[in-house]
Amino acid sequence: MRKIVQIEDLIKKYFPNLKLSLQQINLFVDYFDLLTKWNKKINLTAIQDPSEMISKHLLDTLAVFNLIDRYKDNSIFNGKVIDFGSGAGIPGILLAISSPSLNLVSIDKSGKKIAFQQEVIRRLKLNNVKPLNERLEKLMDLPDYKNTFSLIITRAFDQIKQILYLGERFLDKSGKLILWKGQNWLQEYKQVDDKYKNTFDLVGDYRYHFEEYDRGGTLLLFRKK
Numbered sequence: 001m002r003k004i005v006q007i008e009d010l011i012k013k014y015f016p017n018l019k020l021s022l023q024q025i026n027l028f029v030d031y032f033d034l035l036t037k038w039n040k041k042i043n044l045t046a047i048q049d050p051s052e053m054i055s056k057h058l059l060d061t062l063a064v065f066n067l068i069d070r071y072k073d074n075s076i077f078n079g080k081v082i083d084f085g086s087g088a089g090i091p092g093i094l095l096a097i098s099s100p101s102l103n104l105v106s107i108d109k110s111g112k113k114i115a116f117q118q119e120v121i122r123r124l125k126l127n128n129v130k131p132l133n134e135r136l137e138k139l140m141d142l143p144d145y146k147n148t149f150s151l152i153i154t155r156a157f158d159q160i161k162q163i164l165y166l167g168e169r170f171l172d173k174s175g176k177l178i179l180w181k182g183q184n185w186l187q188e189y190k191q192v193d194d195k196y197k198n199t200f201d202l203v204g205d206y207r208y209h210f211e212e213y214d215r216g217g218t219l220l221l222f223r224k225k
Contacts, residue, residue: 003029018065027097042112044088061091067206067219077102079150085157089117096129106131140169155180160188164196177222185218
């Protein structure tokens with residue numbers, strides 16, 4: 001019950017336009033319970049405290065809805081979505097709980113992390129997530145993956161230049177990328193080749209800060225030209 005109240009209070013405070021059902025809140029609780037148990041056996045996240053997992057991982061993930069509100073792009077989750085380097089399913093699985101219509105492919109090269117995601121999907125009965133233990137470089141030229149996705153999401157995965165390189169191969173002709181980055185993201189962006197700056201428009205950056213926890217980050221929204 002305490003976790004339910006904590007999650008409800010955080011969402012009301014930081015995401016007042018996000019309307020989630022009690023069932024979705026309970027799925028968040030179940031997810032973090034599983035994450036806490038598995039994290040004692042395998043390294044899924046450096047964060048050990050369950051409350052800190054909620055405040056960091058969940059708030060970071062849901063910040064994307066404020067980005068969507070800012071750019072008034074309610075269609076951003078339409079079509080096929082891929083999570084690069086999804087780890088324990090953050091942000092992908094948390095977004096799949098938030099948006100049941102999301103059609104997500106969740107990719108990670110760690111078999112143990114994908115095994116955790118598969119257990120989450122089984123226990124939470126999520127039917128909108130397909131976890132896959134594979135390297136992106138092996139998928140990018142396959143017909144089922146090459147230029148077939150409308151959106152890439154990725155958090156704590158790689159440098160911007162590498163993400164844009166991969167993004168060109170996975171996204172369809174008008175696809176978008178949402179990247180979770182720190183406040184010094186501009187230094188990374190300056191290292192991007194002109195080829196990819198000409199391939200992708202940087203639609204905007206959204207800085208967020210959760211004063212209660214004195215932490216935040218930046219969301220970057222790119223669109224393929």
